[in-house]
Amino acid sequence: MSLFHKSPVDIEILLDGEESRKHVEIPNAAGSGSKTLNDRLAVYEDGETISGMVTLRVKEGKRVEHLGIKVAVIGSIDMIKTSGGNGSGNSSKRLSNTSSSVSDARKTPVEQFICLSYDLCPPGELQHAQNFPFMFKDLAKRYESYRGKNVDVSYYVKVTVARKSIDISKTKKFWVYLYKNVSLPPAPIVNNEESHPNAETTEENGADGASSSKALTGGLRKEPKPVKLDIGIENCLHIEFEFSKSQYSLKEVIVGRIYFLLSRLKIKHMELSLITRESSGLQPSNCLVDSTAIRYEIMDGSPVKGETIPIRLFLGGYDLSPDVSCNYFNVKNYLSLVIVDEDGRRYFKQSEIVLFRTR
């Protein structure tokens, strides 16, 4: 928008203490205009004041007439429009394994949950460089920043110079982390797996076509901790999959074990995956995207009956997304146990876990 032609005014937004702030590196979405691979963004928490300085510069010797200068802080949920929305032709695919080439441009805001602005300056004329401090005090932020396949949650400060012709604006993105209080973890999830059509017999997308996938069956117990899953294939495999609890802070370690009650499979190896599922749009036309955040081999070879295989997975080293839930989309995490036999067949069992961010 702002780059179509040379802007007569140069806008610079500086956040207070930006250099000393904690930053995150977020993979740069293609087409965002930046030349670097990663965006380096300052991190803010919920309720934190956003303040800074806007500097406006005019080309030397020029004058720019304006109808007022505004600063705004915006939090928005951006989505790729799917069939549920404005119905663009063939996008009836509900499960889209959207490639990473999805550009921000394809995502359009569906909700601006924050939009605060005020004028920095009344209409007038800019003749030379001018600084305007700004501040949004104790800004409440409902959602954590998120960059997914189909959905983004993004925050930015926007400065707009209103003109008779085209407005000149500049945005400055920042990132938001929402920390959960450790002493008060979110309420245990009540699994609604049964009602979920894909939970139990999901064919893993990564499996090659020749392989016939078999689903793991078994009931999911609802005790909050530890989580015990008793799963198997009749007369073939019977295992107990146990891990310490269903909710983990991102810095925690998943500890558990797999106990083989029956094993007639010739197992090649077994791995544990952490799958992040992004679900966007509104029912019934929502769109699910799974991405494997962690793939971790936990066993090599084929155990016999009675063997116990330990599980220990450090989460801290990975870049994971905590669970999010809102009207337009939600992000959930699943722990997936995958058994690959010597013929290449894969058997898996997923179990939802809640990830949250702590300080």
Next chain:
Amino acid sequence: MLVLALSDAHIPDRAIDLPDKFKKLLSVPNKISQVVLLDNCTKSYDLLKFVNEVSPNVAIVRGEFDNAQLPTTKKNRIKESIPINTVIRQGNFKIGCCSGYTVVPKGDPLSLLALARQLDVDIMLWGGTHNVEAYTLEGKFFVNPGSCTGAFNSDWPIMSEDEVINKKETTEVDTNKQDEESAVKSEEPKETTSTDKKEKVEISNLDINGSNVPSFCLLDIQDSVCTLYIYIYIEGEVKVDRVVFKKEETQIQP
């Protein structure tokens, strides 16, 4: 060239085996070129096997308890007569071998001399008496190796009822003991381990068997010289005597 002369083993009828020390002495392969078995050595499989290992070249003459033919075994079924006399040749010597039992009177030197003449030999080996002897008569050499096992002898025993002879004096034949130039293996002199002999009225096996000690002879023949080694087994010791016999090349004419 070494020629081994064994006689009167009488295994198994009268004796079990050669003394082990004899066997050890003789168990030197490829040293002895010929063996002569004089009298009563053919009934034992073990002995014949042993002899064959000493040397496969064996000449045999028949003793009174040998059969007319060589004994047969599993492998060898060829019938071969055992002669009364035979002649072998070593160096410049012709050696007559004769079983003692056809010499009348038994062991008589003149009879043996006549036989030596008849066989036209320089050395006469004979057996059957179980007594080791060696002497020269009329330019010929007469050797009786005795019994190699010290077997029972049915001849007149050396001890007679009238004589009270100290056994040791008669049996110790250590006349030429100084030249123990042993042919096969030098015998190390050992202190005699005095056996646990009973001191009462004691009748040794030696007396009963006819007072023969085990003995055999070894002839070392080099051209015209024959060195005779006599091996005698007394009280667990092997004693060696040596006698040299030279052939007179030309006979004196009157």
Next chain:
Amino acid sequence: MSYAETLEQALLTVKQQAMQMQRCLQQRKLMDALKHTSIMLTELRNPELSPKQYYELYIMIFDSLSVLSTYLAENHPKHHHLADLYELVQYAGNVVPRLYLMITVGTSYLKCPDSPRDEILKDMIEMCRGVQNPIRGLFLRYYLSQRTKQLLPEDATEFNANFIITNFIEMNKLWVRLQHQGPLREREQRTKERKELQILIGSQLVRLSQIVDDNLSMYKDQILPVVLEQAIQCRDIVSQEYLLDAICQVFPDEFHLATLDILLDATTHLNPDVSINKIVLTLIDRLNGYKDRQEQEQGQEQEENTTSKEVKAADINLFQIFWNYLSTLNEERPDLSLQQFIPLIESVLNLSLRWYPENLQNLNALYKITTQKCQDFGSDIPPNCEYLFQNLLTLQNSESSTLRPSSNFFYKLISQCESFGGLLALQSLPLQKSALNSILDVLLHNEVDFDDENEASSNEGFLIDSKENLCSLLSIFEPLTKLGPPMPSLDRKGSKNVKGTGDHFPADEDDNDDEGSWILDPIQEKLAKLNHVVFQSVVKSSDPIKDIEFEMEVLLTLRNWCYKGGKNIKYTYPAIITNFWKVIRRCHLLATRCDSENTKRHTELIKQNFKYVSRSTNDLFNMCGNSFSDALYKLNIQSASLADQLSLGEIAYDFFSQAFTLFEESLSDSRTQFQALVYMAQSLQKTRSLREENYYDSLIVRCTLHGSKLLKKQDQCRAVYLCSHLWWTTEIALIGEEEGVTTDFYREGKRVLECLQRSLRVADSTMDNIQSSELMIEILNRCLYYFIHGDEHDTHVSVRYINGLIELIKTNLKSLKMEETTTAKTQLAEQRLSELHIDDAQNTAKVSNRFVIGSDGSYIDVPTVNGGRALVSTKLNSMYINEMIQIPIQHFNRTCDYILNQRDVDDRFKVIVI
């Protein structure tokens, strides 16, 4: 991350990554170093490698990881904290590299004093469960074991033991599981691979033995039960055999002594296909070795004269433990095959021999249980386990020399263990035969030879102490007495398979009855020798004066035993007769030497013995018939000589008469007859006690008469001239006779001359000129014998007679010359004939002395080469007629030379005209 396809590539990768890792370490770039390590470790994920290849790779990687480990420990906590690293490496996505890294970091951490040792150790061993592939898992756990070797806490033996045991159990599980990997047809390949890997498991037991040191109670209560339980539970043959063997090998003897029952009990719970006997054998070898060592130590201690240590083993009755074990096994495992059971018994037997050498009851019990087992199996003992019985019965496998049984031992064994005989009797005949043969060999070495200085004391011969024991000894060997000589037509195998046929008696009887032949039979030979051994042992054990009767009793027992052999008595009876003779001589010597009042009794005994001898010869004749009559004839003559020497003329006469009867009735072959008569003459000539009652006269006349009736003229001639000696007794120096001193020689010159004349007539009438001349020359020589021996009026052999004989010979030789074919050589011979005695020796030697005639008239072809043997033949070979003609000529020449030589010493010879 993926691994290389071939071992070569893998090794190359490992080498490269290891170098880069080291380079990074030098530059303190730890993260990069870990990355290279991780790539390197990826190679260990390769499932295609054989155990050997994997091991090769492992060794290489192990060395590189050692470098890393050293670096990690040295730089902690200055450049990094190992606790952090321990977490860090766990982000590795693949389990095998992750665990190698974890162990490397973890063990490096253990080297640092501030580390939480127990936690790390527990964590590492727990996490190792992630590798369930047998080969990769085994190596990983082996790596854990190797890395922790020096790092286990010193003061916590129990913890360490548990740590190692846990690892051991898991390793064993993996090892067992390897068997079941892959397709069924590769099972054997799997077994082979497993054996290649067994050392990895064994190393854990070695570690355990190091940990436990000499803590017996810990071993007994905590280690052994767990290890055994693991072995039993895995139910895997390879594993069970290896583990039990390893336990026996790895832990000290003292432990085994203390836990013997536990260990043995464990073996009863093993897979039925496990060969228990190997395990027990190993165990017993250890125990026997322990005994050896202990005795050595005791020996040393005695030398050093220090206080001896208490011998713990003395309190335990080892045999009892093993015996209980065998009984249990016998009850609980009736399926146990003989191939399994017999070696077990043999092992226990060796144990008993080593620990309780004097205890024959143990052996008896063992033989008894074996017998039962055999009976359970029925009569058909599979041929492939016969050797087991052979070993068991002959105690062949007692390896150390101290265990090797002596003849005395066997004697006791046979006479005191009734089960031994029972077991033996159950075996097949060939097996009995070969077992007995081995035992015989031992028994025959009874005589203590002074040669064996070292063994002389230990190896005492056996002494027959009672008739009962003798009987049991003999009855053991009964199967052998009945065996015929080995038949050439049936080789060993054949006779084994065809039981009973042809092994008892030879099939072709003709062979046996053939007069001249003799079949060597090593077994019968040994039995004959056994007679001697037994008799000698009796003589040794008994009082020489009193127990003559006992000796005779023993001899009779032996004779009865031999008699069961049927025709075989021709092998064994001569030995018995010899021993009767010995008893006779002994009695005689006792009578003369002791000069006691027992003389009469001894004379009686002597006569009794002669009767036994006579009886024995009768048995022989009845059993063996003509085939043995020549030997019998000679046995009779020798018995006669013996009787004669004891002045028992009547008995002597009887034996001589028996000999004549045999001669007349049974000796048919003319050569045999001739030789038999010569021997008779020789023996008669030495008799001294037959003068009374004209015994001598009648015997010598009979002898001469037989001589004159021999079939062949030449045999007649020779027999008769030899018989001339019967009238001309010569001295026997041994009994004090001396020529010229002794006056009562039996000499009748007239008869001598008559004999010589008679033989000359026969010689003259012989049609063969060569033989005729030769015989005359022989008679001439005989005349010369008498000529030397006495005056003309004594011998009646006069110069005139000799001269006449010489003339006659000369005439004959001239006519003999006519037969010569005319060749150049003949002319030479003719020339020589004219000169007769004036020959040049060299020429003669070269040309003509090819043949000589032996004392029985056989032609002897004198060998021309060194060491050659003469060909002896009874037939004249016309091919060599010229050479044959030379025989009498040369013999005459030699005789003439002799006469000439004698002229120097005896003037009388000068009147002999030649």
